[in-house]
Structure formats: structure tokens, C-alpha cells
Amino acid sequence: MKVKIEEKQLAVFILTTGLVLNYIVDGVNKVCSIYLPILSRSAIIYRALLQILCIVIIVLFVNKKRVSWLLSFLFFLACFFISNLYLKYIVGIDVYLIEQFIYFNKYFFIFFLFFATYKVLAESSYLEKFIEVFKKVFLFNGFLALVGALLSIKAFFIVPEGPSASRFGYDGLIISGNEASIFYLLGLFVIYKDWRFKKRGFNFFLLAIVFCFLTGMKAVLLGMALLFFYHLFTTISIKKLIGIFSLMSAMFLTLFLYAPKIRDLFGYYFYFLKEKGFVFMFTGGRNTLIDSRVLPFLENWDIINYLIGGQNISNIEDFLSLTEMDIIDLFLFFGVINGVLFLLLYKTQIVSKVKNTFYLFCVGVFILLAFFAGHFFTSSVNPIYIIVAFAYLNENTDGIIRKT
Numbered sequence: 001m002k003v004k005i006e007e008k009q010l011a012v013f014i015l016t017t018g019l020v021l022n023y024i025v026d027g028v029n030k031v032c033s034i035y036l037p038i039l040s041r042s043a044i045i046y047r048a049l050l051q052i053l054c055i056v057i058i059v060l061f062v063n064k065k066r067v068s069w070l071l072s073f074l075f076f077l078a079c080f081f082i083s084n085l086y087l088k089y090i091v092g093i094d095v096y097l098i099e100q101f102i103y104f105n106k107y108f109f110i111f112f113l114f115f116a117t118y119k120v121l122a123e124s125s126y127l128e129k130f131i132e133v134f135k136k137v138f139l140f141n142g143f144l145a146l147v148g149a150l151l152s153i154k155a156f157f158i159v160p161e162g163p164s165a166s167r168f169g170y171d172g173l174i175i176s177g178n179e180a181s182i183f184y185l186l187g188l189f190v191i192y193k194d195w196r197f198k199k200r201g202f203n204f205f206l207l208a209i210v211f212c213f214l215t216g217m218k219a220v221l222l223g224m225a226l227l228f229f230y231h232l233f234t235t236i237s238i239k240k241l242i243g244i245f246s247l248m249s250a251m252f253l254t255l256f257l258y259a260p261k262i263r264d265l266f267g268y269y270f271y272f273l274k275e276k277g278f279v280f281m282f283t284g285g286r287n288t289l290i291d292s293r294v295l296p297f298l299e300n301w302d303i304i305n306y307l308i309g310g311q312n313i314s315n316i317e318d319f320l321s322l323t324e325m326d327i328i329d330l331f332l333f334f335g336v337i338n339g340v341l342f343l344l345l346y347k348t349q350i351v352s353k354v355k356n357t358f359y360l361f362c363v364g365v366f367i368l369l370a371f372f373a374g375h376f377f378t379s380s381v382n383p384i385y386i387i388v389a390f391a392y393l394n395e396n397t398d399g400i401i402r403k404t
Contacts, residue, residue: 007061010053011117012126018050018113018384019133023141026381027173034160043175047380051109054116069115072345073108079338080104083310091300091310099314103378107333107342110383114350121391131190131392134385138187139204141172142211148172149214158215169216178324178375181219182366182382184212186389188220189362192227193393197358219369226368230361289323294332297321309335324374346377350387352394359394 025043032039058066084100087093120126148156148170158169158177171180188208195205212220297312297320304310311333313322321332331339354360370376379386 005060007057008120010057011120014050014053014057014113015117015120015126015130015384015388016133019130019137019388021046022381022384023137023173026175026179030160030173030175031155033175034155043380047109051105051112054112057116058112065118066115069111069349073111076108076334076338076342077104079308079334083305083308083335086304087300087310087312091302091305093300093312094315095312096314100312103313103333106378106380107330109380110350110386111345113383114387117387121387124395127388127391127395130388134388135187135190135204138183138190139207139211141174141183142187142207142214144172145170145211145214158217167216170214171217175381176375177215177217178219178373179379179381180215181217181223181369181373182376182379183385184215184217184220185223185365185369186382186385188212188223188227189365189393190389192231193358196231219373223365223369226361226365230358234357289325290328293321294323294328297332305335307335307337309333309338325372326370326374326376326378329374330377350390352390355394355396359390362393363390 025046028039029041029043032042058070080101081097084095084097088095088097114121121130144156147153154160156170156172158171158174158180159167169177171177171184174180174183191201191205191208194201209224212224301310309332311321311329313320313333321329323329323332330342333339334342351363354363366376375382
């Protein structure tokens, strides 16, 4: 008896199980990194198997769109080997190709997921099911973060160990702060859309605000503030906005001057603001890496590297140039031409044609964050959440709330 394999069934399987399994393996990774470090890299095995399955789907059900993608990937892959071999054997920088390739693959993991599943993402009935799974994962993780805050559970701290472990922040089972920022903002934007445009889930939206606040992450707090301003500007008249901003300014000034507990809560940020300045605090010290890593590294570059890339992230003793400022790292890795080509590929495929202003706002927030934070383009945790959330956020909104 022959078993007929259907593309749609495989794609639905990848997304429905992947949204949950992705979260579970990362949770196991985080717990193991604290209590059993030898098993803390197990998520790599899961993602390798997932990527292989995506490649199988792309090859088995190949079409013009997928052929175009494969040719684009092969072009970037060829440039990757040329630029790194050039660095190693012509420029004389000691790079390790396996580590370099793992980093290269992080940029394209999201594309393999997308091109294996893009057809079901375009169907509203399936997309609703996927987004419901994502919201359940988001809310479950948020409750873990809340429990972690109430009971001081180490595994749910945003920085469980190290010199920054004393800072405020709880992210549940998300493996790192940068990854948590993306995850929490995706959840916040999805639940906001449900509340505002679909008239449902106001209580969930309030919970999402609490969960986001608990992370204590600058990027998440900035995203919350921008969402607040977006909501005001798109729902309230100018006259009322002036009154609200005046009241808010007075309130924030009062809290800052007369509420030392607020300063204590975010003492980590206030300390660096006072001692190192706003830019250092805002970028988490990444601005200093431009002088210490990037500029010395660029001295070894020539025209080939500027055009097609050649970033060394594999050897910290030999001008490691990773800054975790996504836009800078992207152009260091791909060069000027390929950096622009990668961004165009990401825009046309992952972001796609923007269908509503709220989605445009959401994309703008993530682009802004990519200028001073890392792991958006090279995230290993969030690609499956990004393609599902972006598809949902880009759906035409059912209605627009008029300004009052």
C-alpha cells in the first residue's frame, strides 16, 4: 500500500508541532545550562532535524518560487566560502569555517522554514490555528515568568547566572534576553491586534503587558512605549493627546524624583546611565565594541570583503567583530552588496507586501531594535514565531477604530 505524502500536511505538522517543540527544547536548554551544562546544546539537534525536514519539503515539492530561493541561497553560500577563504588564506586571519558556517546558517534558517510552509501560512483557517498555539505558548511562558518573579525561581530569571544575575527581569524559559525581547514583543503585538481590531482578549492584553514589564528588558519596554504612542495617535484626537502627554510628563517626572524604589527596580540601567552615559546604557555597552572589535577588524579587509563580506565570529583572539547590533553585524558578515541583497530578500519574502498600517508599525519597531540589539536576523529561537506572527499581523484588519 502506497502512502501519499501531501505538502500541506507536512507544513501543518511542522508549524503546529514546531511552535510547541521549539519552546520545549529551548526551555530544556535553559534549565540544563544552569543545572546540567553538558546537555545545554540539545536544541541544536532539534533545529538541525527541523531544517532537514524543511529542505526535504522544498525539494520534493519544488516550484518556481522555491527554485528562485534555492538559487539565491546558493549564491550567498558561494560568497560565504569565497569571502572566508579569502580572509583565511589571502588576508591571513585565522577563521574556523565550521563555526562561521553555523553563524551563516542562522541567517537563513528562517527562510527554510518559510519556504517549506508559506502556502499554509497564506490560508486564514490554518493561520488562526497556528496563532492560537503561539498565544498559548506565550501566555504559558508569561505565567512561568510571573511565578519566577513571585518565588524568585532562578531558572526563570532573564539572566540566571553571571555578573548581571542581580538585574531585574524574568522571561520564563526563553534562553536569553535578546531572544526574549523578540518573543515578548511578537506576543504583545499579536494580542494587541486581537483586542483592538478583532474586539477580543482584553484580559489577555493586560496580562501581556504585565508579562512584558516583568522582562525588564530595554527593548521590550521601548516596544511597549512605542505601542502605547501608536495606540494614542491612531485613536485619540490631537487636543486630548496634548492633555495626556502633559499629564504623563508630570507623572514620570514625579516618579523619577520621589520614588526611589522605581530607581532601585531598574538600578542596573540607572547605574550605567549615570556612570557611562545614555548611549552606553541604551546599547548595553555595544557601542564600545565598535572601537575594540570592528575598527581593528576592518583594517584587515579589502575591496573583496567590503563587497561580499567576511566577518570573523569564530576566534575571539583574532579580531572577533561581532557587536550584537544586528544591522552592523549583517553588513560586516555579508558586505555592502550582499548585505543589501539579504535585506531585500528578507523584505520581499519574510516581511512581504505590507497590507495594513499596524503591521508596518510592528516591522518598524523590529527594524529599530535591530539597530542597537542583536539576534533578530540571527535568532535561533524565534524564526518559527516570526513567520507565524508576521503572517497574522499582516492580515487585513477587520476594522479601524476611529479617533474620538
